[in-house]
Amino acid sequence: xxxxxxxxxxxxxxxxxxxxxxxxxxxxxxxxxxxxxxxxxxxxxxxxxxxxxxxxxxxxxxxxxxxxxxxxxxxxxxxxxxxxxxxxxxxxxxxxxxxxxxxxxxxxxxxxxxxxxxxxxxxxxxxxxxxxxxxxxxxxxxxxxxxxxxxxxxxxxxxxxxxxxxxxxxxxxxxxxxxxxxxxxxxxxxxxxxxxxxxxxxxxxxxxxxxxxxxxxxxxxxxxxxxxxxxxxxxxxxxxxxxxxxxxxxxxxxxxxxxxxxxxxxxxxxx
Numbered sequence: 001x002x003x004x005x006x007x008x009x010x011x012x013x014x015x016x017x018x019x020x021x022x023x024x025x026x027x028x029x030x031x032x033x034x035x036x037x038x039x040x041x042x043x044x045x046x047x048x049x050x051x052x053x054x055x056x057x058x059x060x061x062x063x064x065x066x067x068x069x070x071x072x073x074x075x076x077x078x079x080x081x082x083x084x085x086x087x088x089x090x091x092x093x094x095x096x097x098x099x100x101x102x103x104x105x106x107x108x109x110x111x112x113x114x115x116x117x118x119x120x121x122x123x124x125x126x127x128x129x130x131x132x133x134x135x136x137x138x139x140x141x142x143x144x145x146x147x148x149x150x151x152x153x154x155x156x157x158x159x160x161x162x163x164x165x166x167x168x169x170x171x172x173x174x175x176x177x178x179x180x181x182x183x184x185x186x187x188x189x190x191x192x193x194x195x196x197x198x199x200x201x202x203x204x205x206x207x208x209x210x211x212x213x214x215x216x217x218x219x220x221x222x223x224x225x226x227x228x229x230x231x232x233x234x235x236x237x238x239x240x241x242x243x244x245x246x247x248x249x250x251x252x253x254x255x256x257x258x259x260x261x262x263x264x265x266x267x268x269x270x271x
Contacts, residue, residue, distance in 0.1 A: 005030060006068045008127045011135065016061030017143040017266035018259060019135055021150040021210055023076035023128065024048035026068040033073055041105030044070055046092070048153045049241040054233055054248060055151055059259035063139060065132045067124070072096055072105060074120040076128045077150075077208035082117075085208055090160050095120060102160040132214070140220050144270040147183070147262050148223040150210050155237040156229035162204045168232050169199040169254075172207030172225035178215025179222035180269055186261050187224060194254040197232070222269060226258070 006028055025048050034042065052066060067076045071092075078085065078094040085091060092098060095117045099105050112120065132148075139146040156166045169191040173184045184201065191199035207215070207225040215223030230237045232251050235244040 008067065008069055008124045009131045010064075010066045010068055011131055012062075012064040013135070014061045014063040015142070016059065016063070016263055017139055017145060018059060018061075018147045018149055018262050019063045019065060019132070019139055020055055020059075021132060021148055022048070022051055022055075022064065022066040023150070023208075023210060024071050024152060025051045025066050027070050028068045029070050029073055036107055036110035037072065037105055038107050040099065040103055041072060043239060044072065045239070045241075046071060046096075046100050046154075047241070048151070049230065049234060050243040050248070051151050051153055051228075053243060054153075054228075054252060055255060055259075058252060058256040059263060061263075062259065063135050065128070065135055067128045069124045074117070074125045076125055077152075077210050079209045079213070080121060080125065085212075094125075100155070100158050100161055132210075136214060136221060143266060145220045145222065145266050147179075147266055147269075148210070148214050148221070149259065149262060150208070150223065150225040152205075152208075152225060153228040153230050153233070154205075156231040157237070166227075166229045167198040167200045167203065168229045169194070169197055170203055170205045170225075170227035170229070171199065171201040172205050172211055172227065173202055174207045174212045174215060174223075175202055178207055178211045178217070179224050180217050183222055183224065183262065183265055183269070186265060187226075187258055190254070190258045190261055194257075196250070197254065217269075220270070224262075226255075 205227040211223045211225045233248045235242045
């Protein structure tokens, strides 16, 4: 018997003011789509590897909203319109045709057309965001404020996307518009105080569609993205993309301090 496809989103409901979004942690690809990926695409290299394990148990009471589907199916952190988040810069789209190195991921002629993209949006993208929006509304109703912390990771060296080496901790606040300034400053202060880690705020990764769409501080919704360089927690940024327990063990306390800081600040953000 064939196992049923997983639901497009998994949720852990918590009573606290912080919601962890994980739009790129999923690896599920429906069989009919997987058959059309080329060998490079089937590596699923652009996954946010082990993000759910990195954050597991770091903040008691946090809600977790995790997409189960892979970003090659449809990218839950891209706008439904398909417009670029970074005009003039290399990036990947709503239904990517290339990986982060600019290489094709589909067999010749097998990339999704507009009709298929619309179907994928309805089946995967829309349910993920419906549940994320519902959890943020629930949390705000309870606490008077909701803080969305969007969890991401990416290889530290990707010449197609950025020059040189990415900082370890990349904080995104859409140029300071997606959350209260004291929230961004507090997260950056924790990052700056973390020994052995580099950081930047609103550098190459300023926050994807999730951060920009949900971050409305005047409405009591604050959003902040954390893009981790995968060199901080993987044994190697290449297949099989294994988690390095020692590196992860050093990083987790830093992430825990960031999340605790967000939760502690939540009562001060009520309007």
